[in-house]
Amino acid sequence: MSILADKNTRVLIQGITGTQASFHVKRSIENGTNVVAGTSPGHEGEKHLGVPVFDNVHNAQRQFNFDASVLFVPAMAVKRAVREAVEAEIGLIVSIASGVPVHDMLEIRAMLKGSKTLMIGPNTPGLITPREARLGIFPDNIHQKGCIGVISRSSTLTYEAVLQTNEAKQGQSTVVGLGDDMIIGTDFREPLRRFMEDEATKAVVLVGKADNAYEQLIAEYYDGLAVKKPVVAFVAGEALPFGHTMGYAADIITHGRVTVADKKRIMREAGIIVVDQMNDIHNTLQELKI
Amino acid sequence: MNIHEYQAKKILAQYGILVPPGGIAYTPSEAKRVAQKLSSRGPWMLKAQIQSGARATGHFIDHDAGGRGGIRQVTQISNILYEAAQMLNNTLVTEQTGDKGRLVTKVYVEKYEEVKHPFYAGMIIDSSVPCITLLISEVADENIVTLAQRREKILRLNLQQDSGISDEQIFQILDFLSLDKIYLQSFHDFFGKLLFTFINLDAQMIEINPVGILPDKKLIALDAKIKFDNNAMFRHPDIVRIHEDFEEEKRHRRARLCGFQYHEFDGNIGCIVNGEGLALEAMDIIQSKGYGTACSLNVKGGVDKDKIAAGIKIIMTNPRVEGMLINIIGGFLRCNLIADGILEASQDVGLTVPLIVRFEGTNKEEAKAILQQSNLSVVFADDINDAVEKLLAQMEVND
Numbered sequence: 043m044s045i046l047a048d049k050n051t052r053v054l055i056q057g058i059t060g061t062q063a064s065f066h067v068k069r070s071i072e073n074g075t076n077v078v079a080g081t082s083p084g085h086e087g088e089k090h091l092g093v094p095v096f097d098n099v100h101n102a103q104r105q106f107n108f109d110a111s112v113l114f115v116p117a118m119a120v121k122r123a124v125r126e127a128v129e130a131e132i133g134l135i136v137s138i139a140s141g142v143p144v145h146d147m148l149e150i151r152a153m154l155k156g157s158k159t160l161m162i163g164p165n166t167p168g169l170i171t172p173r174e175a176r177l178g179i180f181p182d183n184i185h186q187k188g189c190i191g192v193i194s195r196s197s198t199l200t201y202e203a204v205l206q207t208n209e210a211k212q213g214q215s216t217v218v219g220l221g222d223d224m225i226i227g228t229d230f231r232e233p234l235r236r237f238m239e240d241e242a243t244k245a246v247v248l249v250g251k252a253d254n255a256y257e258q259l260i261a262e263y264y265d266g267l268a269v270k271k272p273v274v275a276f277v278a279g280e281a282l283p284f285g286h287t288m289g290y291a292a293d294i295i296t297h298g299r300v301t302v303a304d305k306k307r308i309m310r311e312a313g314i315i316v317v318d319q320m321n322d323i324h325n326t327l328q329e330l331k332i
Numbered sequence: 333m334n335i336h337e338y339q340a341k342k343i344l345a346q347y348g349i350l351v352p353p354g355g356i357a358y359t360p361s362e363a364k365r366v367a368q369k370l371s372s373r374g375p376w377m378l379k380a381q382i383q384s385g386a387r388a389t390g391h392f393i394d395h396d397a398g399g400r401g402g403i404r405q406v407t408q409i410s411n412i413l414y415e416a417a418q419m420l421n422n423t424l425v426t427e428q429t430g431d432k433g434r435l436v437t438k439v440y441v442e443k444y445e446e447v448k449h450p451f452y453a454g455m456i457i458d459s460s461v462p463c464i465t466l467l468i469s470e471v472a473d474e475n476i477v478t479l480a481q482r483r484e485k486i487l488r489l490n491l492q493q494d495s496g497i498s499d500e501q502i503f504q505i506l507d508f509l510s511l512d513k514i515y516l517q518s519f520h521d522f523f524g525k526l527l528f529t530f531i532n533l534d535a536q537m538i539e540i541n542p543v544g545i546l547p548d549k550k551l552i553a554l555d556a557k558i559k560f561d562n563n564a565m566f567r568h569p570d571i572v573r574i575h576e577d578f579e580e581e582k583r584h585r586r587a588r589l590c591g592f593q594y595h596e597f598d599g600n601i602g603c604i605v606n607g608e609g610l611a612l613e614a615m616d617i618i619q620s621k622g623y624g625t626a627c628s629l630n631v632k633g634g635v636d637k638d639k640i641a642a643g644i645k646i647i648m649t650n651p652r653v654e655g656m657l658i659n660i661i662g663g664f665l666r667c668n669l670i671a672d673g674i675l676e677a678s679q680d681v682g683l684t685v686p687l688i689v690r691f692e693g694t695n696k697e698e699a700k701a702i703l704q705q706s707n708l709s710v711v712f713a714d715d716i717n718d719a720v721e722k723l724l725a726q727m728e729v730n731d
Contacts, residue, residue, distance in 0.1 A: 141563040144563070180663055181692070183660065184693060198611060198661045201661040201693055202490070222608055251609055251612055278613045298478070320613060321716075
């Protein structure tokens with residue numbers, strides 16, 4: 043069991059012929075991911091990595107059904123690729139590229155609203171259900187099948203969180219990298235809702251960071267849940283001087299002085315177990331006795 | 333990406349937003365000529381063109397710059413020469429520039445505009461909605477970070493990308509500023525144009541501090557600050573062209589040109605990581621042990637070996653750095669590229685400080701092998717805590 047993707051998920055790869063796509067999709071297929079087809083303009087009729095290639099999503103859909111699409115297209119092409127996938131009513135999009143213009147993300151979020159599509163990313167390692175579906179660029183030598191759901195706002199700290207669940211000998215049910223960018227397709231709430239319903243998931247690890255209000259949103263959401271599984275959270279950026287954002291000055295302006303310490307306090311008040319170091323996660327998970 | 337006030341005003345004017353007439357001057361006599369051309373009578377405004385807010389309350393380091401700040405009102409034409417000479421080629425420090433300040437190489441000369449009811453207007457992107465948000469505040473002379481802490485003093489309006497600003501929202505603004513409804517049309521006009529500019533130019537922030545109301549009820553932008561989305565500049569070659577990067581520190585510029593994020597702090601440990609989260613985590617742990625980070629380079633998903641080597645050199649040649657920590661968890665990025673980069677950089681500039689490396693993920697064994705076969709004295713660590721502890725131990729030995 044898992045959330046969002048498993049071995050039966052039929053996966054489309056948009057932008058399959060690129061160098062990075064080729065490197066990572068090959069590994070995904072070797073890991074058991076059910077990659078059905080790919081798109082790449084001008085390559086229709088070819089085969090790449092053993093799967094058929096189409097010019098666009100529309101053409102691919104005439105022959106196959108897809109449950110998910112992984113976007114390996116460059117940042118400037120993400121908006122168009124999302125539109126294709128949303129129009130094709132593909133249920134899940136995972137967008138890897140970093141550097142998507144923020145105004146494009148505003149338009150993308152408007153497209154997603156009321157659609158049948160859930161978008162993970164951009165600027166994410168993706169989504170992985172160990173040994174079943176690797177939709178993204180995760181390192182393939184660190185994942186172990188298990189019972190912890192992971193949701194992370196930081197690409198690389200996702201891997202740290204995964205290593206912590208391994209050390210706790212609990213492994214991962216599914217790992218969701220939300221993406222590092224200022225505006226992302228989906229925040230912590232939707233994956234958490236699904237983890238709460240997923241039988242295989244016994245507890246959830248959240249990784250947040252300075253900037254943005256996503257941590258406050260998840261605290262409110264968790265607080266309001268009737269049935270809760272334990273959630274362990276880490277928020278990075280305590281040492282960051284206020285006003286010195288690692289990229290997005292605008293967010294401080296929007297939300298006023300919400301420091302990492304504030305976020306931790308708000309999460310604790312909502313009943314989330316907040317640890318001060320990533321390294322504390324494995325002990326905390328073991329103490330849960332799940 | 334930021335631009336100067338005079339450039340921002342020129343852009344706003346192109347979009348039909350009213351700004352005071354003005355001209356740029358590089359010398360005192362040029363300033364005088366510009367002032368005379370603008371108006372036969374004073375007062376005029378002399379505004380230091382550095383990319384920083386809070387210029388009015390700033391001060392010049394140099395003694396010959398006098399006691400006034402970076403924004404000066406001048407009444408007599410004869411004083412323009414004198415005041416401009418004080419400002420030009422001197423260094424202005426504001427609360428946003430840090431102690432080093434910025435060299436003023438040009439001043440913007442404007443006709444002084446008599447306005448009523450100046451107020452602050454800011455347009456930014458609120459990621460949690462997400463939408464474009466308009467911020468309005470009475471307090472025109474404080475900077476927005478100070479304001480952000482006093483929420484009741486700011487009016488926030490979420491705007492629709494497609495339909496723009498509604499009459500109802502304009503009435504909210506007028507009500508908030510205690511202004512009469514007769515201003516509806518001019519406010520509608522001003523903020524409609526501002527939103528159009530914001531969307532059209534891929535802005536992340538536009539601040540007008542302050543907006544003034546002219547006797548004919550029209551609104552005028554007395555100041556302007558625009559921050560663009562770097563990721564969207566491929567759509568705006570004209571803006572890239574007017575952007576001057578000499579205000580940027582050399583190391584920051586080099587990092588940016590490689591496509592990396594680079595930040596400097598007050599400590600003495602240099603960090604190279606491949607993700608913002610890892611950068612934050614390293615800083616947190618270093619601080620928890622009583623030390624500080626000197627600089628942090630995020631090579632993101634870099635796949636170009638030469639750029640990675642150039643990035644590592646930025647850290648190696650930062651004089652503050654007394655110890656280096658490399659923490660890479662390869663996914664998209666492959667660890668062996670970092671190892672190659674370390675070798676290349678150390679061949680060029682030499683490795684003079686302790687270096688602790690932690691590799692995890694894609695191609696980590698290859699990466700370790702590359703460094704082990706070199707003659708560099710590199711220490712490997714298992715995780716970030718281990719890495720920081722080993723680094724601090726080595727730095728103490730060096731002392």
